[in-house]
Amino acid sequence: MSGRPLYDVFLSFRGRDTRKTFTDCLYNALKKTGIRVYRDKEEMERGEEINEQLMEAIKQSKISIPVISKNYANSKSCLRELAQMLEYKEKMNHIIIPIFYYVNPSNVRNCSGPFKDLAGLKKRSTDGALINSWKTALGRIGHLTGHHLDKNTELSDGEVINQIVDQVQRKLKKDLIVTKELVEVTPHVQEIMAQLKVDYHNGQAVKIGNTRGMVLIHGISGVGKTELAKCIYNKLHHLYHACSFVEYIQANIECNGILSVQNKLIYDLQKGNKFHGSNEALTYIKYRLCDMKVLVLLDDVKDYVQLRKLIGEPEWFGPGSRVIVTSHRDDLLKNISGAESFFLRPMEQVEALKLFCRHAFGTDSPNKKFKTLSTDIVTASGRLPLTLKLVGSHLEGAKQKIWQETLEELQAAPHESVRKALEKSYNNLKKYEQQIFLDIACFFTGNDRRIPSYMWDDYKYSPDTSIQALQTRSLVEIGDDKELCMHELLKNFGREMVKKENKKPFKRSRLCDHNQALKVLQRGEGTSKVQGLRLDFGDESKGNISFDCHHFDGLKNLRFLKLDWAYIQGHFGNRLSGLRWLDWQACTKSFDSQPLNLNLQNLVILDLSGSQVDKEWRGWELLVVAKKLKVLKLSGCVQLSATPKFPPSMELERLFLEGCSKLALIHRSFGNLKKLVSLNMEGCSLIRELPDLGSMIELKELVIDGTSISRIDFREGSMRKLKILSARDCKNLTKITDSIKYLKSLKCLALDDTAIPTLPKSIESLENLKTLSLKNCKALTHLPEGMGMLTSLQFLDLSCTYIRELPPSVNNLKALKVLRMSRTFIEEFPEDILNLEKLEEIDFSSCGSLKGRIHCDISRLSSLAILNLSKTHISGLPQSLFRLSHLQRLDISRCGNLKSLPELPSGLIIRDDN
Numbered sequence: 001m002s003g004r005p006l007y008d009v010f011l012s013f014r015g016r017d018t019r020k021t022f023t024d025c026l027y028n029a030l031k032k033t034g035i036r037v038y039r040d041k042e043e044m045e046r047g048e049e050i051n052e053q054l055m056e057a058i059k060q061s062k063i064s065i066p067v068i069s070k071n072y073a074n075s076k077s078c079l080r081e082l083a084q085m086l087e088y089k090e091k092m093n094h095i096i097i098p099i100f101y102y103v104n105p106s107n108v109r110n111c112s113g114p115f116k117d118l119a120g121l122k123k124r125s126t127d128g129a130l131i132n133s134w135k136t137a138l139g140r141i142g143h144l145t146g147h148h149l150d151k152n153t154e155l156s157d158g159e160v161i162n163q164i165v166d167q168v169q170r171k172l173k174k175d176l177i178v179t180k181e182l183v184e185v186t187p188h189v190q191e192i193m194a195q196l197k198v199d200y201h202n203g204q205a206v207k208i209g210n211t212r213g214m215v216l217i218h219g220i221s222g223v224g225k226t227e228l229a230k231c232i233y234n235k236l237h238h239l240y241h242a243c244s245f246v247e248y249i250q251a252n253i254e255c256n257g258i259l260s261v262q263n264k265l266i267y268d269l270q271k272g273n274k275f276h277g278s279n280e281a282l283t284y285i286k287y288r289l290c291d292m293k294v295l296v297l298l299d300d301v302k303d304y305v306q307l308r309k310l311i312g313e314p315e316w317f318g319p320g321s322r323v324i325v326t327s328h329r330d331d332l333l334k335n336i337s338g339a340e341s342f343f344l345r346p347m348e349q350v351e352a353l354k355l356f357c358r359h360a361f362g363t364d365s366p367n368k369k370f371k372t373l374s375t376d377i378v379t380a381s382g383r384l385p386l387t388l389k390l391v392g393s394h395l396e397g398a399k400q401k402i403w404q405e406t407l408e409e410l411q412a413a414p415h416e417s418v419r420k421a422l423e424k425s426y427n428n429l430k431k432y433e434q435q436i437f438l439d440i441a442c443f444f445t446g447n448d449r450r451i452p453s454y455m456w457d458d459y460k461y462s463p464d465t466s467i468q469a470l471q472t473r474s475l476v477e478i479g480d481d482k483e484l485c486m487h488e489l490l491k492n493f494g495r496e497m498v499k500k501e502n503k504k505p506f507k508r509s510r511l512c513d514h515n516q517a518l519k520v521l522q523r524g525e526g527t528s529k530v531q532g533l534r535l536d537f538g539d540e541s542k543g544n545i546s547f548d549c550h551h552f553d554g555l556k557n558l559r560f561l562k563l564d565w566a567y568i569q570g571h572f573g574n575r576l577s578g579l580r581w582l583d584w585q586a587c588t589k590s591f592d593s594q595p596l597n598l599n600l601q602n603l604v605i606l607d608l609s610g611s612q613v614d615k616e617w618r619g620w621e622l623l624v625v626a627k628k629l630k631v632l633k634l635s636g637c638v639q640l641s642a643t644p645k646f647p648p649s650m651e652l653e654r655l656f657l658e659g660c661s662k663l664a665l666i667h668r669s670f671g672n673l674k675k676l677v678s679l680n681m682e683g684c685s686l687i688r689e690l691p692d693l694g695s696m697i698e699l700k701e702l703v704i705d706g707t708s709i710s711r712i713d714f715r716e717g718s719m720r721k722l723k724i725l726s727a728r729d730c731k732n733l734t735k736i737t738d739s740i741k742y743l744k745s746l747k748c749l750a751l752d753d754t755a756i757p758t759l760p761k762s763i764e765s766l767e768n769l770k771t772l773s774l775k776n777c778k779a780l781t782h783l784p785e786g787m788g789m790l791t792s793l794q795f796l797d798l799s800c801t802y803i804r805e806l807p808p809s810v811n812n813l814k815a816l817k818v819l820r821m822s823r824t825f826i827e828e829f830p831e832d833i834l835n836l837e838k839l840e841e842i843d844f845s846s847c848g849s850l851k852g853r854i855h856c857d858i859s860r861l862s863s864l865a866i867l868n869l870s871k872t873h874i875s876g877l878p879q880s881l882f883r884l885s886h887l888q889r890l891d892i893s894r895c896g897n898l899k900s901l902p903e904l905p906s907g908l909i910i911r912d913d914n
Contacts, residue, residue, distance in 0.1 A: 008172055010061040011039040012081040017069035022101060022149075022157055026065070029161050032892075032910030035168060058084050063095040063168060066141065068108055073115045079134040086137055093203035095171055097164065098146035109142025111135050145206065175234040176245055178227050185224075185231055188344065192217070192232055195340035196322055205235045210319040216333045217326045219344035222386035222487075225326040226299050228344060232324055233297045240295040244268030247299040248446060248485055249310075254536075255446030255483065257610075258309055265311070269294050276636065276659045276683055278309065286316045293320035301327045304335055314339070346383035353378045355385060359392025373403045380410035386487065390422065422493045425475065432461040433469050440476060441494025442512040443532055443560060445486045449478060454604045454630045454653075455559065455580040506530065521547060526555035534562040534583075549575060563587070571597045581605040587613065600626045607633040609656070613640060620644040627651065635659050635680075646672045658682035658703070666691035674698070682706055688732075694718045700745075708732050714739040726750040734779075741765035752797075755779050764789035771795040775820075778802065788812030799823055799843070811835040822868070825849045834860045841866040845891065850874060859883035866891075873897050881905070 009030055013023040030037045038057040058064060064085040072078050088094035107113035115138060118131060147160055193200035195215050199207035217225045237243045244265050252260050262281035263274050269289060275281040294317050301307050314323060314336055325332060333339035354364045356378050361367055366374035381387045395403055436456055444452045449467060456463040470476040477485040501508045506525040510532040511517040517533050520526055537545055549570030558576060562583040577599055585607055603626040627649045633656040634640060642665035652673050657663060657680060664686035671692055678701040681687060687707040694715035705728040722743050727733060733754040741762035748771040757779045764786030772793060774780055780801040788809025799822040811832040820843040827849045839861050844850055845868045853876030864884050868891040875897040882903040890910045892898055
């Protein structure tokens with residue numbers, strides 16, 4: 001079955017037993033959480049043939065809930081529904097959750113007690129085979145795990161209903177997206193489920209014990225490890241409340257360090273804080289997640305050492321947790337007791353042919369004219385899913401001659417089956433597009449695309465146009481955080497293209513293999529062919545690797561150099577004069593008595609993140625020479641107490657200082673950075689006041705989260721291009737002056753968790769402001785009267801403030817789409833917002849002062865999709881609610897004073913846990 005089911009749940013019940021009691025309550029509880037439920041509106045009491053509509057409703061539902069009551073088996077229609085559910089369970093992985101309502105499951109299983117002889121039906125039916133089939137159905141249902149209610153049950157009916165709703169919600173959780181052309185993987189799934197000790201029947205994960213489980217899925221690139229792991233994840237996640245899928249691990253670690261992956265994992269599982277150290281994050285995982293039952297999928301882990309650095313020990317997660325890991329290595333979990341391993345081989349020929357045809361023809365079988373060629377190509381391609389996809393897409397609509405040529409190429413190089421197809425795509429790229437593709441494959445997977453673009457732009461590579469061309473050909477993807485993403489197979493192809501340039505590494509354009517790059521440097525074999533060189537020593541080599549300037553002889557065209565943890569010395573002269581990017585993370589704090597002269601006059605990007613440098617570091621002299629420098633990254637330089645001196649000639653556009661926990665002084669020369677576009681000082685907790693930003697006429701982004709500033713004040717005429725101002729978690733911030741009116745281009749203002757008591761009246765001047773976030777500003781009691789002047793405002797978050805009412809002028813916020821005022825002291829539904837025709841979401845949840853009936857004509861909010869009034873004291877909803885045709889979700893859970901509901905829009909998702 002494809003597409004979204006028409007219903008989520010089908011309810012089967014005996015009307016005379018439970019329609020107006022348990023089933024009615026269950027139906028409303030499911031419906032109010034947004035679950036689409038089908039229940040028969042007619043009493044099927046007459047013994048007539050069951051309505052075909054009911055059969056179709058079962059088929060179109062993902063879950064069936066039969067409420068088995070005392071007289072359930074007296075109804076032919078109920079028994080036929082039951083039999084139909086079981087048929088779909090076998091054929092379509094249909095889920096059944098039986099409710100044994102004041103009947104003994106053993107009586108259902110054995111057709112005893114009230115189910116003996118299917119009372120009354122034998123007299124009305126002469127079909128003995130049909131009666132026996134119904135007995136069989138009851139027997140099978142009686143063996144399923146469900147919910148049993150009787151007079152000895154400790155839980156009330158309402159509590160059981162809440163459990164059922166929770167169970168249904170978990171089973172309906174959103175799946176990870178898998179390739180739509182994915183071919184049958186059931187045998188693999190079954191084997192891995194067994195390894196994970198999951199109770200898995202008929203395509204469904206039913207139960208997971210309290211033991212911890214870990215499985216490794218390993219195999220060659222392109223074999224489908226990630227897709228299989230995502231299928232397993234999708235089968236399991238409904239059994240967990242906390243889940244995390246972490247992808248592109250290698251790329252993220254290479255670019256942003258292991259901490260970025262840990263922060264993603266912690267946020268997914270517990271919405272935890274952002275950490276600035278890997279050990280700190282590991283400690284959090286060990287002590288804060290130890291009681292949590294979690295499901296974790298870690299995609300593309302390098303080795304056991306990396307896994308340990310990432311998540312620590314498997315037992316750090318709570319009982320019942322499952323961890324799925326994908327990797328190229330088969331020994332990654334060998335030191336972990338009880339861990340299982342699954343080797344994913346290439347597809348079987350039949351399945352591989354089907355996958356290939358879906359891409360080449362859009363069907364599961366080949367065109368007769370291409371049948372033999374299709375079979376031969378699948379064989380020659382090695383039956384790897386990614387290869388089949390790429391080759392199939394390449395041949396779609398192509399002439400038979402092209403097919404024959406492709407087959408010959410694949411047969412000539414069976415172990416590089418995708419290479420020819422990729423080479424054709426690569427050769428069709430423009431020269432600059434090829435250069436950028438190779439750079440990403442060798443060095444920049446996982447990087448924020450904006451950073452290398454500075455280097456490419458300096459070389460006139462037209463990075464925006466080139467990256468778009470690579471995306472169009474599926475050679476590169478851009479992630480949610482603007483990072484450059486590339487499949488491992490494509491990355492390896494790019495590196496192979498570099499290797500083909502010359503048999504000798506020092507005559508290739510890029511050296512990304514650590515050992516080869518190290519040998520070239522140590523032997524002084526560098527040539528003018530080398531454009532990029534990367535060394536990756538890791539923590540263990542700290543302070544042990546040293547290079548003299550002569551090691552860089554011959555590298556006159558080097559434009560990218562990564563030297564993490566290395567030590568260099570000497571007068572370099574013009575050896576590195578062409579360098580555009582120096583990635584020198586964790587560089588040494590001091591030099592020998594001999595000064596360092598790098599002569600980096602063309603440097604565009606300098607990354608010193610995680611270094612032990614301080615304000616006395618002699619290497620700051622290079623800033624004087626690097627007059628073209630655009631990006632300076634000093635993130636996590638924990639010994640830096642003051643910024644270096646910035647020469648007047650600097651053209652710096654991006655300065656990263658986040659995580660510099662000892663930074664207390666911004667050098668007065670900071671004013672020389674007149675071309676600065678982005679300044680990030682997040683986590684610089686000793687910074688007590690903003691530097692003079694008056695000369696920052698180009699600044700567009702200012703991030704000062706977690707600093708100790710107490711006042712925000714700008715000079716007149718300054719900051720005219722600023723678009724983002726983020727001052728979250730500035731606990732000492734109590735004053736924002738009227739100077740904010742100078743920020744004419746501001747689009748986003750975030751002041752969450754600050755101590756400001758109000759906003760300046762001049763905020764009304766920010767006519768381009770789209771986002772205003774004031775969440776957790778506990779001292780904030782009111783908003784300026786002129787708020788209505790913010791005519792571009794789309795998002796307003798006032799949650800957890802002391803605001804009691806909105807100013808009347810809010811009726812002019814015609815662009816507003818989201819209004820969040822959770823946990824405020826608002827007393828009445830603000831009628832002034834009724835003019836806001838674009839408003840899509842209103843959140844007044846946990847507003848304890850909000851009470852009484854809402855009488856206003858809410859239908860005027862014609863775009864409203866989400867209305868959250870949970871945990872308030874409202875006693876009535878407006879009668880006009882039913883006119884809100886776009887309303888999708890209404891949350892009135894724990895509204896104890898709300899006794900009745902007006903007519904509601906059709907298809908509405910209601911949450912009501914009262």
